[in-house]
Amino acid sequence: MAEKDRPGDDVPGDDEVLADAAAGGGVPDDGADTATGSGGTALAERSADSDSPKAKKRRGGPIGRVGGFFREVVSELRKVIWPTRKELLTYTSVVIVFVTVVTAIVSGLDYAFGKGILWALG
Incomplete structure (x- = not known):
């Protein structure tokens, strides 16, 4: 893969931002004062x-x-960053299995507590 073909190359790095600032473009202000750690003035x-x-x-x-x-x-x-088809199918399968297991556990507990209450009060 060529140096310029990598994903994320359209985002300027620190060197590009500093070079732009040196050329008179200015450094983007994120609102934080680096000396005091607060963004009071810019805010x-x-x-x-x-x-x-x-x-x-x-x-x-x-x-x-x-x-x-x-x-x-x-x-x-x-x-x-959208998932690939394989990742999407994997994630979907994991969710379906997890929901099925939790549903079975809750149903089993509901049945057991129901039988227990009927036996105790019965």
Whole structure:
């Protein structure tokens, strides 16, 4: 497999992010202040920005927010590592066997307790 054909190569590594920052692109701010371990300043700036008219304009109306929600859902589903057919059949079989065993145990206990109550109060 070629170096560039590996899965996950579309995600920038630390070297690429730092090179982009050195070129003037800036380092993405995750909201955490590395010196103090808190995200107070960045969080305060974000919350102040979210109350601005410009931020409200970006959110759009209810239909725009619903559309944005579905775009984010589709984006997240593209990141999911879907199981192969063999894995799916294995997982399904395990669940069916487990549910069958637990159902048999609960049914057996129900029958035994029912007989015990009828014998005791009988």
